[in-house]
Amino acid sequence: MSDLLERLRGRGWRLTSQRRVVAEVLDGDHVHLTADEVHARAAERLPEISRATVYNTLGEMVLLGEVMEVATDGRAKRYDPNAHRPHQHLVCSRCGTIRDVHPTGDPLADLPAQERFGFTVAAAEVTYRGLCPSCS
Amino acid sequence: MSDLLERLRGRGWRLTSQRRVVAEVLDGDHVHLTADEVHARAAERLPEISRATVYNTLGEMVLLGEVMEVATDGRAKRYDPNAHRPHQHLVCSRCGTIRDVHPTGDPLADLPAQERFGFTVAAAEVTYRGLCPSCS
DNA sequence: TCTTGACCTGGACTCGGTCCATCGTAGGAT
DNA sequence: ATCCTACGATGGACCGAGTCCAGGTCAAGA
Incomplete structure (x- = not known):
């Protein structure tokens, strides 16, 4: 996941502490968090991070192809960092x-x-x- | 679809004009309307029908197995009356x-x-x- | 025809998500 | 090391989809 941050830089994106924390929260396999769960975990490390920033960052990572959106029910979307291996x-x-x-x-x-x-x-x-x- | 109304009666459900109209709107193949679209079409025939009733009726039909909920995007669910043939x-x-x-x-x-x-x-x-x- | 409990209504409310004006700061330029 | 500035962050208002609820209505059995 740390090379995700490098890839973001390669696209000219600023490497902010907020983006770093969101990427860290999503690190790992079999992680399927909702945006609000990502926000809660990110806020443990960076208390003032806003919901809007979490949504923006997740959306950017989805566009990059680094994270998949999963909508299994009619409720909140989940974000799956295991985007490289098809599953x-x-x-x-x-x-x-x-x-x-x-x-x-x-x-x-x-x-x-x-x-x-x-x-x-x-x-x-x-x-x-x-x-x-x-x-x- | 008219035997859907019979099946509802068989379960002791009241056959109201609202339920009749919702069933009629959903009649047909390849119909994938959102709840609000169902409400709009039902309101053409029964102007005072409420959104809550449409949601309730659709939910009852889903529980009966007569209608499938389809959530293809993160937006509104769609209702598919073609629940008998798997597809x-x-x-x-x-x-x-x-x-x-x-x-x-x-x-x-x-x-x-x-x-x-x-x-x-x-x-x-x-x-x-x-x-x-x-x-x- | 009467009765009654299931049903309908409309409006308030919740939840997930987006928008926007404003402020802050990463990182290139000097 | 410091300055500049455009990109990013903030938080609060807003939106769409869906649920809940108190009170009024009516389908259908007696």
Whole structure:
């Protein structure tokens, strides 16, 4: 994740303490925080960071392709720093826990041409739903 | 869709004019309206219908399994009356148009046991993204 | 026709997110 | 090391989607 900050610099972006803290909060695998959770954790280290800055920074990282937005329910989006390795998500229908999963096969290959209706299909997202061990 | 009203009656639900109008608005294939769009169309026939009633009625139909909630973006949920035949969705990344599609294969079969982490996996939703003919 | 409890209404409220005027500061220029 | 200035941060107002609630209404059984 520290090279994310280098990449930001490479694009001429200022390396502010706020951006550094947001990047640190998102560091790690299997992290799926909401923007407000990111804000809360960032505020532990930098108490005066604003919600708007967290939203702006997350949005920048999404545009950079460093972070994925995940909208598994109708509620708050979650931010997934594991954007480099393709993966899908397994979501607990009761408690909302999210796991990264790696299905076999390519869902794009399962969509025949006559089912594409002239679209230029670029990606397929799969959300598996079920109950996690502690909810079932 | 008219037998939906019968099924509601069978469950002891009152057959009100509001519920009738919401069911009529949702009638048809390839309909993916937001709750506010349903409200607007329902209000053409029944001007005093309230937003709360539309939300309540849609929620009841979802619980009944007659209508599917579709959350393709972070915006308003859409309501899909084509709940009886399994299908997936193809979404235009620019204009948001949605098409029902029928991929081959079963995405559930593509998730190996060791990728399930003890979850009881019940369903898989696939969202294909791309550009529709008029946006590309 | 009467009764009654389920249903509808409209407005207040919550939550997630965006916008904007203003202030602060990173980092290049000197 | 200091100055400059445009980019970034702030926080409070605002917005859209959805929920809640007290009170009024009405579908349908007796």
